[in-house]
Amino acid sequence: MPTSEPPQTPPLSEQSETQPPQTLLDLITGVLSILLLSSLSVRSFVGRWQVVRHFQRLKALSDQCTLSSFAGGKLLMQSDLDMASASLSNHLQDLDLLLRSGVLHQSNAIVLSQPGPGSDKDDLVFFVRDLFTRLQIGGIEFKKKALESLLQLLNKDEKSTAVVAKEGNVRYLISLLEVNSQPLIRDQAVLAVSILASSSEDSRKIIFEEGGLGPLLRILETGSIPLKEKAAIAVEAITADPENAWAVSAYGGVSVLIEACRSGSQPTQTHAVGALRNVASVEDIRMALGEEGAVPIVVQLLDSGTTAAQEKAANCLSILASSETTEHVLRTISSLSVTDSISRTLSSSTVFIIQLGEFIKHGNTILQQISASFLSKLSISDGNKRAISSCMGSLVKLIESPKPVGLQDAAVQAIVSLLTVRSNRKDLVRDEKSVMRLVQMLDPKNEAVSKKYPLMVLTAVLGGGRGGCRKRLVAAGANKHIQSLAEMEVAGAKKALQRLAENRLKTIFSQTWRQ
Numbered sequence: 001m002p003t004s005e006p007p008q009t010p011p012l013s014e015q016s017e018t019q020p021p022q023t024l025l026d027l028i029t030g031v032l033s034i035l036l037l038s039s040l041s042v043r044s045f046v047g048r049w050q051v052v053r054h055f056q057r058l059k060a061l062s063d064q065c066t067l068s069s070f071a072g073g074k075l076l077m078q079s080d081l082d083m084a085s086a087s088l089s090n091h092l093q094d095l096d097l098l099l100r101s102g103v104l105h106q107s108n109a110i111v112l113s114q115p116g117p118g119s120d121k122d123d124l125v126f127f128v129r130d131l132f133t134r135l136q137i138g139g140i141e142f143k144k145k146a147l148e149s150l151l152q153l154l155n156k157d158e159k160s161t162a163v164v165a166k167e168g169n170v171r172y173l174i175s176l177l178e179v180n181s182q183p184l185i186r187d188q189a190v191l192a193v194s195i196l197a198s199s200s201e202d203s204r205k206i207i208f209e210e211g212g213l214g215p216l217l218r219i220l221e222t223g224s225i226p227l228k229e230k231a232a233i234a235v236e237a238i239t240a241d242p243e244n245a246w247a248v249s250a251y252g253g254v255s256v257l258i259e260a261c262r263s264g265s266q267p268t269q270t271h272a273v274g275a276l277r278n279v280a281s282v283e284d285i286r287m288a289l290g291e292e293g294a295v296p297i298v299v300q301l302l303d304s305g306t307t308a309a310q311e312k313a314a315n316c317l318s319i320l321a322s323s324e325t326t327e328h329v330l331r332t333i334s335s336l337s338v339t340d341s342i343s344r345t346l347s348s349s350t351v352f353i354i355q356l357g358e359f360i361k362h363g364n365t366i367l368q369q370i371s372a373s374f375l376s377k378l379s380i381s382d383g384n385k386r387a388i389s390s391c392m393g394s395l396v397k398l399i400e401s402p403k404p405v406g407l408q409d410a411a412v413q414a415i416v417s418l419l420t421v422r423s424n425r426k427d428l429v430r431d432e433k434s435v436m437r438l439v440q441m442l443d444p445k446n447e448a449v450s451k452k453y454p455l456m457v458l459t460a461v462l463g464g465g466r467g468g469c470r471k472r473l474v475a476a477g478a479n480k481h482i483q484s485l486a487e488m489e490v491a492g493a494k495k496a497l498q499r500l501a502e503n504r505l506k507t508i509f510s511q512t513w514r515q
Helices: 012-018 021-039 046-065 074-101 121-137 140-154 158-167 170-175 183-197 201-209 213-222 225-239 254-263 266-279 283-291 294-304 307-320 326-336 340-348 350-362 365-377 382-387 389-399 407-418 422-430 432-442 452-464 467-475 478-487 493-514
Strands: none
Touching (some): 046 074, 121 140, 121 158, 140 158, 158 183, 158 201, 170 201, 183 213, 201 225, 254 266, 254 283, 266 283, 283 294, 283 307, 294 307, 294 340, 307 326, 307 340, 307 350, 326 365, 340 350, 350 365, 350 389, 382 422, 389 407, 389 422, 389 432, 389 452, 407 452, 422 452, 422 467, 432 452, 432 467, 432 478, 452 478, 452 493, 467 478, 467 493, 478 493
16 A cells, blocks of 8 residues: 655644634744754854844743752843843834734735825825834845835825825934944935925924934034935925924034035035025024124125025025124125125025115114115116115115215115116105205205215106106206206206206107197
């Protein structure tokens, strides 16, 4: 008779469906015992067997401690037990994480593929949870693959990014930014955090609340050029929220951002100065920026930075100029703006120009003089000139002030520049107080003000050849004063009188032609 083969033991997965729990537990214990012994003799994939060997080591420690009188070194045994306890604790945490993640309850928990375009939210949520589970409990290769999948997901669409921010363990992802992380893993983690921080308000809020700003600033300070660029993007995004901006100072990030603006690559500079612009709204940080020499560095970006960096730098300077250190900031900007490129950038910055107009209206005398001088030197567009037309009344008033020296010249040059725009000329002559001030300054009996200043303003007003402006000036009494000054041969009076006459003739000819 043929020898019958011994019955085959069914696979463990099949037995689990037919055996009661206690029998299954006994079977697992038996298999583990065999594995423990076998692990001692393996020569290939040794690293993969370390966990099993760890259990073998625990068994040996347990056997030594069963004796009532321990004969070995107690300190050594205590040390071994502490290490074993810590290792077991880590394994238990990993197991707990696996159980809580829910990935073991899914039939496809072993290998997951990226959710397709038509996948529903539940599939995406499960994939994200599984991804972070693998990221947390896996080895280096596991982490790399998990991060690669995470980056693919983050680059897919905003929906995926939102799910990652909400369902993923963002705090653990941020922990991978630390210096002691494996370099490639750290690089991928920085990129992932940067994408999350800059994708939406909700995700950047989560990055901040989970402690991401501090590690990002450290990377911006000490990381490689590519990492600094990614970190700068994230820091700018996080500080865009005013409620987060204050924390930059708490992390010692003011000097880090200034240095990034000074010596970083162009992408780093662009985002670092954007972050400076964001945090400059905080009063304490604004003062610190002035004290730590940020202004000259930011001004230099007006000359050497990208177009985006120049725009952000100009906005940053306008904010800094509104602080208690305004006078110092404006003087610094003025001294550095002699370069044509810097001057052009400031001239095109509507925010900066409007801020100068506000200083002229509401600042102290020194600020008014510096701002007026700025306006007279910059090549401002007609649109920006119209935007600050409301400061012309203040400029006219400044012409009456002989002190400090140079104030009248700065005010006149600024207002003459603004009066090259037709609508501004009309606005000025409609301002009765300003017109009356000019007429009073023209009066030969008024010796407090040099006549050249009001004459320059009136000549500029009449330069457009519009009859309406002439009529208002004549009605206010300017004509007789200018006539008297012309007879006294005061410089500029004859030119102003000629302008008045030209406008009158043009009006007469225009009326005759229409008739």
